[in-house]
Amino acid sequence: MRAAILDGYVDEPSCLGVPPYLAPYPRYVYGMLKSLKVQPEYLTIDQLREDPRIRSKLKGYDILIIIGGIAVPGKYIGGNPLEKNEIFSLNLAKKNILAGPLVVELTKKELELLKDVNIQPLNFPFEKELFDLLCRILNCKANFDVDKFSYLGAEVVKQHPDFPNVICEIETYRGCYWGRCSFCIERFQGFWMRDAENVVKEISLLYENGVRYFRLGRQTDFYTYLADFSKEVPKPNPESIKNFHRAIWEKCPKIKTLHLDNVNPKTIAEYPEEAQEITKTIVLYQTPGNVAAMGLESADEKVIEKNSLCADVEDVLKAIELINRYGAGTGYNGLPYFLPGINFVIGLRGESKETFEKNIEFLRYLMEKNLLVRRINLRQVKIFPNTPMEKVGYSILKKHKNYFKYFKKVVREEIDHEMLKKVVPKNRKLTDLRVEISGEISYARQLATYPLLVGIIGKYEKNSFIDARVVDYGYRSLTAVKIPLDPNKATFEELRAIFGEKAKEILLNRPYRDLGSIKEIVGNEAEQFFEHSSEYDSNVNKKN
Numbered sequence: 144m145r146a147a148i149l150d151g152y153v154d155e156p157s158c159l160g161v162p163p164y165l166a167p168y169p170r171y172v173y174g175m176l177k178s179l180k181v182q183p184e185y186l187t188i189d190q191l192r193e194d195p196r197i198r199s200k201l202k203g204y205d206i207l208i209i210i211g212g213i214a215v216p217g218k219y220i221g222g223n224p225l226e227k228n229e230i231f232s233l234n235l236a237k238k239n240i241l242a243g244p245l246v247v248e249l250t251k252k253e254l255e256l257l258k259d260v261n262i263q264p265l266n267f268p269f270e271k272e273l274f275d276l277l278c279r280i281l282n283c284k285a286n287f288d289v290d291k292f293s294y295l296g297a298e299v300v301k302q303h304p305d306f307p308n309v310i311c312e313i314e315t316y317r318g319c320y321w322g323r324c325s326f327c328i329e330r331f332q333g334f335w336m337r338d339a340e341n342v343v344k345e346i347s348l349l350y351e352n353g354v355r356y357f358r359l360g361r362q363t364d365f366y367t368y369l370a371d372f373s374k375e376v377p378k379p380n381p382e383s384i385k386n387f388h389r390a391i392w393e394k395c396p397k398i399k400t401l402h403l404d405n406v407n408p409k410t411i412a413e414y415p416e417e418a419q420e421i422t423k424t425i426v427l428y429q430t431p432g433n434v435a436a437m438g439l440e441s442a443d444e445k446v447i448e449k450n451s452l453c454a455d456v457e458d459v460l461k462a463i464e465l466i467n468r469y470g471a472g473t474g475y476n477g478l479p480y481f482l483p484g485i486n487f488v489i490g491l492r493g494e495s496k497e498t499f500e501k502n503i504e505f506l507r508y509l510m511e512k513n514l515l516v517r518r519i520n521l522r523q524v525k526i527f528p529n530t531p532m533e534k535v536g537y538s539i540l541k542k543h544k545n546y547f548k549y550f551k552k553v554v555r556e557e558i559d560h561e562m563l564k565k566v567v568p569k570n571r572k573l574t575d576l577r578v579e580i581s582g583e584i585s586y587a588r589q590l591a592t593y594p595l596l597v598g599i600i601g602k603y604e605k606n607s608f609i610d611a612r613v614v615d616y617g618y619r620s621l622t623a624v625k626i627p628l629d630p631n632k633a634t635f636e637e638l639r640a641i642f643g644e645k646a647k648e649i650l651l652n653r654p655y656r657d658l659g660s661i662k663e664i665v666g667n668e669a670e671q672f673f674e675h676s677s678e679y680d681s682n683v684n685k686k687n
């Protein structure tokens with residue numbers, strides 16, 4: 144049997160699979176097929192769009208499993224997710240299966256239409272249904288074992304177009320202990336938790352296959368992994384979390400990135416002592432640049448109540464303070480070790496003009512108290528069938544379009560920009576920036592959670608890794624200059640970005656033989672940008 148997995152990428156409240164991320168789903172499906180003695184092929188939707196030969200090739204396949212769905216849309220530069228209207232033309236193999244959160248988004252009519260074009264949609268979550276279906280097709284009996292699938296699926300990373308620059312999203316548990324927020328699709332996930340041993344085994348197999356970047360991102364609250372779920376708010380287990388991290392490093396000593404995603408502020412507010420221990424473990428055992436993405440969703444108590452939101456303003460403030468206390472120091476890659484990130488959702492029940500004022504007030508308070516936040520995510524609600532927000536639809540969002548515009552402007556201009564300057568001060572050295580877009584300005588990011596976009600002055604090869612120093616700020620991005628520079632070769636644009644008017648003088652005094660003569664022009668700042676060599680290339684023509 145010839146089978147292929149088409150990765151249309153996912154982005155859910157607790158799972159990311161847009162490149163350079165690789166979500167657990169394609170890895171599990173690959174492992175599932177292998178466990179049934181089928182050797183699948185892995186492709187991405189971008190590869191399919193770019194190369195028409197792939198379409199013809201897939202026509203000879205028996206099964207095509209399409210995975211996709213963007214439940215919480217963001218801006219992506221690593222790949223373009225599968226669009227809803229694209230699915231209907233993906234009936235390429237003899238049997239075509241659609242899986243992932245995209246299915247939740249489809250109307251009854253669209254689901255019928257899919258069947259008419261020979262694409263079978265699976266319920267969400269889909270793993271068990273897919274496994275049973277495959278067993279029926281292959282006429283075999285086998286055990287459903289997600290951990291086993293994850294082990295067998297580890298080797299698929301080598302087929303990813305970005306390999307080895309891939310971040311594997313790791314699943315520790317699925318579902319949410321709260322699960323009641325009016326807009327959220329986590330209510331459909333059910334609940335299951337993986338043993339730490341099994342998660343570590345999967346990470347070590349991915350590591351053996353060449354992966355060095357990991358995010359423990361597939362859970363709704365990292366602080367409640369391995370927690371006591373017999374309580375209404377699960378009680379965190381700091382000791383087990385520490386042992387889990389130790390075991391990861393023991394097996395995988397050369398990991399370059401180990402980050403997490405999703406923290407429920409309610410857990411931190413409810414169990415401050417346990418949360419403090421876990422925060423220390425995260426700072427110590429995970430890598431710098433880490434972000435605890437937390438849902439405040441709204442600072443308006445009316446909205447909180449009407450949408451059954453889990454945490455209130457006080458909870459979120461407690462969580463932000465705790466994480467700042469231990470995580471705000473600067474790490475070796477130039478970013479703070481561990482900072483909170485906050486999500487707002489716009490268009491919820493009970494929202495009014497006052498809601499936006501309260502949201503702004505909350506953010507101004509953070510600025511005033513010098514509390515750092517790595518990112519502020521303003522999300523417009525996305526409506527899914529069978530959620531409490533279905534009845535409301537987009538009516539509030541439409542009505543408050545102008546309020547949202549104003550809110551966004553204030554956040555970007557007054558908060559984001561200033562916050563970025565605090566989080567990454569001018570001249571800060573950022574390491575291991577991977578160039579993703581090459582041009583007169585090359586765009587690069589660290590392989591990390593919520594990576595900052597850095598525009599590096601000059602043309603650098605795609606996929607090259609660069610160290611650079613920050614010279615300027617956008618609202619949510621940075622401008623930087625590659626370091627170290629050769630003073631006899633640096634371009635006027637680079638010099639101007641660092642030294643402003645003095646750039647001309649530096650050019651006119653070329654060539655340089657040592658750092659001392661440049662320091663005479665620009666002072667000690669030269670130390671941070673130029674090579675400390677006395678063997679600069681002094682053959683460069685002065686007129687250059």
Ligand code: SF4
Nearest residue numbers: 319322323324327453
């Ligand atoms: S706390 Fe609410 S928004 Fe967050 S995952 Fe749970 S249900 Fe979804």
